[in-house]
Amino acid sequence: MTIDRRDLLKCVPAGLGAVSNAKTLSAQQDVAQFNWAGNVRYGTNRLLNIESVEQLQEFVQKQNGLKALGSRHCFSLISDNVHQLISLRSMNRILDIDETEKTVSVEAGITYSKLGPELDRQGYALHNLASLPHISVAGSIATATHGSGSKNGNLASAVAEIELVTADGELHTLSRKKDADGFLGAVVHLGALGIVTRVKLDIQPTFRISEYWYHGMKKENLYENFSQIMNSAYSVSVFSDFKRGFTKEHWPSIRLKVHEEAGFEAKPELFGARLASTISEKSKKADQSTRNTSGAWWERLPHFTIDGVAAKGNELQTEYFVAIEHATDAIKAVATLADRIQPLLYASELRTVAADRLWMSMCYEQLSLAIHFTWKSDKEAVFNLLPEIEKRLAPFEPRPHWGKLFFMGSKTLENRYDRLADFRQLVDRYDPESKFRNSFLRNKIGI
Ligand SMILES: Cc1cc2nc3c(=O)[nH]c(=O)nc-3n(C[C@H](O)[C@H](O)[C@H](O)COP(=O)(O)OP(=O)(O)OC[C@H]3O[C@@H](n4cnc5c(N)ncnc54)[C@H](O)[C@@H]3O)c2cc1C
Numbered sequence: 001m002t003i004d005r006r007d008l009l010k011c012v013p014a015g016l017g018a019v020s021n022a023k024t025l026s027a028q029q030d031v032a033q034f035n036w037a038g039n040v041r042y043g044t045n046r047l048l049n050i051e052s053v054e055q056l057q058e059f060v061q062k063q064n065g066l067k068a069l070g071s072r073h074c075f076s077l078i079s080d081n082v083h084q085l086i087s088l089r090s091m092n093r094i095l096d097i098d099e100t101e102k103t104v105s106v107e108a109g110i111t112y113s114k115l116g117p118e119l120d121r122q123g124y125a126l127h128n129l130a131s132l133p134h135i136s137v138a139g140s141i142a143t144a145t146h147g148s149g150s151k152n153g154n155l156a157s158a159v160a161e162i163e164l165v166t167a168d169g170e171l172h173t174l175s176r177k178k179d180a181d182g183f184l185g186a187v188v189h190l191g192a193l194g195i196v197t198r199v200k201l202d203i204q205p206t207f208r209i210s211e212y213w214y215h216g217m218k219k220e221n222l223y224e225n226f227s228q229i230m231n232s233a234y235s236v237s238v239f240s241d242f243k244r245g246f247t248k249e250h251w252p253s254i255r256l257k258v259h260e261e262a263g264f265e266a267k268p269e270l271f272g273a274r275l276a277s278t279i280s281e282k283s284k285k286a287d288q289s290t291r292n293t294s295g296a297w298w299e300r301l302p303h304f305t306i307d308g309v310a311a312k313g314n315e316l317q318t319e320y321f322v323a324i325e326h327a328t329d330a331i332k333a334v335a336t337l338a339d340r341i342q343p344l345l346y347a348s349e350l351r352t353v354a355a356d357r358l359w360m361s362m363c364y365e366q367l368s369l370a371i372h373f374t375w376k377s378d379k380e381a382v383f384n385l386l387p388e389i390e391k392r393l394a395p396f397e398p399r400p401h402w403g404k405l406f407f408m409g410s411k412t413l414e415n416r417y418d419r420l421a422d423f424r425q426l427v428d429r430y431d432p433e434s435k436f437r438n439s440f441l442r443n444k445i446g447i
Pocket of ligand 1: 068070072073074079088108109130142144146190191195196313402
């Protein structure tokens with residue numbers, strides 16, 4: 001197996017590999033465009049800020065190729081395009097809250113950090129959030145972005161309706177109620193079907209989350225009681241620096257996020273791990289680890305506070321999903337590479353995500369364990385290691401996070417996604433002229 005050099009070469013560090021751009025449209029920016037982590041320099045500088053659906057329809061019709069950027073937090077080349085980029089960041093309003101249907105309709109460019117507090121003020125909540133709230137709704141559902149909790153589906157599972165402008169400039173609405181199959185194919189859209197303009201999301205009455213940190217669980221205790229630990233709260237994260245977690249005796253920490261209505265009683269021990277009672281100043285600044293305290297769902301479900309993350313990142317990420325029955329075997333298989341993983345790693349996190357029916361979701365029809373890696377920004381070393389990790393995980397048929405770095409290509413992914421052929425047909429139907437395709441979709445989806 002060889003590394004996909006095309007991916008490696010396209011992911012250049014900031015400042016290298018200038019992309020020429022002779023023409024710019026009026027009102028377009030002509031500065032180099034990078035993703036948040038700086039590991040992807042997009043294939044064009046042409047970026048147009050879209051302000052209305054009508055403007056978008058007219059613009060899409062005239063383009064040969066284009067791609068929407070969300071908040072640019074993906075690490076993979078999924079958002080890349082050599083012709084034209086557009087942003088819907090100005091289309092970020094809450095349009096309607098339907099109290100009977102229990103849904104909120106939003107413009108696609110809104111971020112969860114804007115939506116969360118506003119929903120809460122009106123007495124509502126989403127079921128879950130990712131570790132980072134700054135990501136856009138359209139960009140997050142595109143990649144099946146997720147939080148944690150064995151009973152919580154990913155963020156795309158909350159979508160009740162999606163509206164998009166397709167290659168011909170037409171506006172289409174697909175809803176869970178009316179368009180069963182097509183809808184299930186379109187929600188985790190990978191940016192391939194068109195430009196998403198509006199999304200309707202399920203909501204519920206607002207709630208509060210209490211957090212509890214436990215330290216120093218013995219490795220054997222984690223393996224033996226894995227399901228019980230992962231099911232012990234609304235949202236559970238097991239953190240590790242891999243080396244300690246996988247090859248030494250203890251796991252560093254386990255973070256429980258408890259729905260306050262669940263009547264949870266925090267015991268001083270969790271399978272031998274101790275309940276933390278102190279807050280380190282460092283972690284207080286870096287994230288919201290105000291331990292054993294509570295807050296609104298939108299403050300506590302993410303790991304980062306709204307003002308707690310840098311505008312630019314200095315890290316890379318990878319994440320693999322395996323069916324829950326393989327969870328501990330998969331962790332142990334990755335652990336065999338601990339000596340190679342650890343020097344490149346900032347942190348690792350294990351989360352569970354409920355099964356859903358969305359064709360291109362990593363959790364399609366399986367309750368999953370997500371094994372996450374936050375890497376140091378050493379692209380070449382990370383790209384060299386990924387095929388090895390994938391080889392060790394192969395018996396468990398891992399599905400990689402679409403928005404993070406991975407190696408496997410469309411041939412392997414065909415066997416991991418039962419509905420991939422149907423998704424390709426859906427893309428052909430909505431985008432017959434290949435306006436929204438890019439190298440990522442060619443290499444990973446085979447379209
Ligand atoms: C610090 C950090 C923490 C993270 N934590 C998590 C986590 O907890 N869980 C998790 O699952 N992921 C996590 N991620 C990954 C990331 O948030 C997701 O992969 C997400 O997809 C990024 O959304 P975005 O708005 O930045 O989209 P972008 O990266 O800008 O785009 C993603 C895709 O969506 C498409 N797109 C965006 N807007 C539109 C639109 N309007 N119409 C059509 N297509 C569109 C793009 O073309 C692209 O294909 C994290 C990332 C970072 C940097």
